[in-house]
Amino acid sequence: MPLPNATVLDRFLRYVVIDTQSNAASTSQPSTEKQKNLGRLLEQELRALGLDDAHLDEHGNVYATIPANTEKAVATICFCAHMDTAPDFTGTGVKPQIVRNYQGGDINLVGDPNQVIKVEEHPELKAQLGHDIVTTDGTTLLGADDKAGIAEIMTAAQFLLAHPEIKHGPIKLLFTTDEEIGRGADKVDLEKLGADFGYTLDGSTVGEIQSENFSADGVTIEISGVPIHPGTAKGKMENAIKIASAIVARLPQDQAPETTEGREGFIHPISICGAMEGAKISFIIRDFEEDGLTQKEDLLKTLTEEVLAAYPGSTYRFEVKQQYRNMKEVLNRHPEVMENLMEATRRIGLEPKIDSIRGGTDGARLSFMGLPCPNIYTGGHAYHSPLEWISVQDMETSVRAIVELVKVWEERAA
Template sequence: MADTVLDRLLRYVVIDTQSDPDSSAQPSTEKQKDLGRVLVTELLTLGLSDAHMDEHGNIYATLPANTDKTVPVICFCSHVDTAPDFTGTNVKPNVVRNYQGGDIQLTGDVSRIIKVSEHPDLKQQIGHDIITTDGTTLLGADDKAGVAEIMTAVQFLTANPEIRHGTIKILFTTDEEIGRGADKVDIAKLGAAFAYTMDGGRIGEVDDETFSADGVEIDILGVAQHPGTSKGVMENAIKIAGDIIARLPKDLAPETTAGRQGFIHPTDVSGSMDKAHLKLIIRDFVNDGLREKEAMLKGIAEEVMSSYPGSTMSFKVTEQYRNMKEVLDGHPEIMSNLVEAVRRAGLEPVTNSIRGGTDGSRLSFMGLPCPNIYTGGHSYHSPLEWISRQDMEKSAETIVELVKVWEERA
């Protein structure tokens, strides 16, 4: 697996697959299918004869069992889209061979430097091959590293049929970065009992818990009036929106919270004198915490509106995803087998709680319990994104060990 996983990553990241939160289509961008077509061709070449892409860009494939045991069907899943946070067009990956320490200055935008002081995990990467961008784009290792690791593991298993395993399903989704990755997945067609997303970070960390998440939209109708004759009449919707944002608790923001603390986070504001639109996300590990924060936010908004008697407000909450631990705790073998596989890959497993979500969050509540496995990536959604070839190899090795554990314990 030494070169294969790197070759695959370098091949995949140059294909622009950014998703678009402003599009209502699925996939939100047709260019996600460009990588999908490449993956289907590669899967067919590897002998997975049912590999195909559906109209939504989701890719399904099956590696048949080669054991007489009755083994639960497990699935490995990654997403092909990259985040809209920073451009993913014209990616120019760079490989720092045999990294010997120190800061890494990027070549396309030399003002961007991956500093050891800000990326202490680099201290554990001496001798590794580090993949970065040139600083002008995302790398897209989130989640093309996961895709490359799954594909490399499949190639290894097909080339080594003496490794016994049950039926393995492969699923690549679109639009995960905008919260729609599982929307169009056909669970019945997939036919798996359990799944694992390859969408984590630091090597050795496995995730059995995510935030629970809701979105909030606040629409404000103000009172418009010519500014020359507006005294006592105008109620500026932009200022109303600004008042709501200004009153959000500073200790309940992403930039002031860590660990198991939740937050209220404004993500978008737009408007004019007569109307304004606010988008926020609410995050917490427990549903009661979500409801408390939503009630707090609504109270803040209503208090602000009381100072603007001529204006009105609507307040809409939309469920986004829920903490997958609620589901996974009912299937302890999923995590115990994973922990054993991590150890067999020569790593010390660390169970982690994600301050975010994955496709696994949604899939778990769709009937497919689905924890998350490390890919080795760092600084996702940033032009300072980086990943180690050797860490990607460990991720691919973990997949192989995991299918062996499931077969042995069947």
């Protein structure tokens, strides 16, 4: 049975053991039915808290409302987190470990002696002395991305419902599927949600607020070669595998994920497959500016044409698909969303640090759908890997930030 009085750690440990990995190869929504297992649990827990409208829809999204308890006309705020975990590393059989009262040094993971969370590679650990650190056993990812966000939202909801003296406007809760494969907002019903502004709980270091993210496109290059029996191939064969390989080999080294940081964008091949007669390369293109995306896509097309010039019998198809855009464009039109978040962060004793996401969140998609939605810190680190870790105390800090944020919105309302 759901435990309505659980701590943020209780909830987090309960959620991470549920396998919710999404699958980009699937065309359904959610991409994996197992994501609904967590959705059903969240629906039960929300109802146990007294939120009678809590429900799981056919796409795996969970909706709920905390009613307003003030007579002020306060904007309706939504807190959002995603239920799926990344396909990058297995999320099956998660065995969370807790390092109590961390006293510094590297953390050895018990399930795989080759997996060590090293301080020199994770300098954020230096700020965690005395904290309780949750890790994996080294054989799976942890799922703090984004089950930490879910646990924090649920715990804040529990606290607000238990303390009606804290005045707030209407609060909407939204838990989505398939964020990790770029589809988290695809089936969200904003009319049903009924929120004016939103916040995703999907960040990292406490105090870091993200109001900007990469703009993103996907590019597919399909190559048709000239197949022929290798015994009689001289001067005739044009091997699509070699053509694809030559395109990848010509990619600029200074525009790759492994060589860029900060506001630098990149061209990143994510898959290559095929045979002599045909091959396909899939890329993701990232930049904070749309002009930067266009320049990178033009460069990739030019490289392809240069390679194909040596293969006169072969052809190619070049396709660009928009994935998401920089949410800063939308948030700049609603400055109060960020101003209230920064005030709430200061109230819990942190100095807000405005940061950019070298990636995307549901917030980017939701912003362009009509729900301006920056990203709040959860305390998690080393996402998408077996070295993933999070501080219990940092999760508690994020819970306090949510509570303060709804108070700020109420106080500043007319």
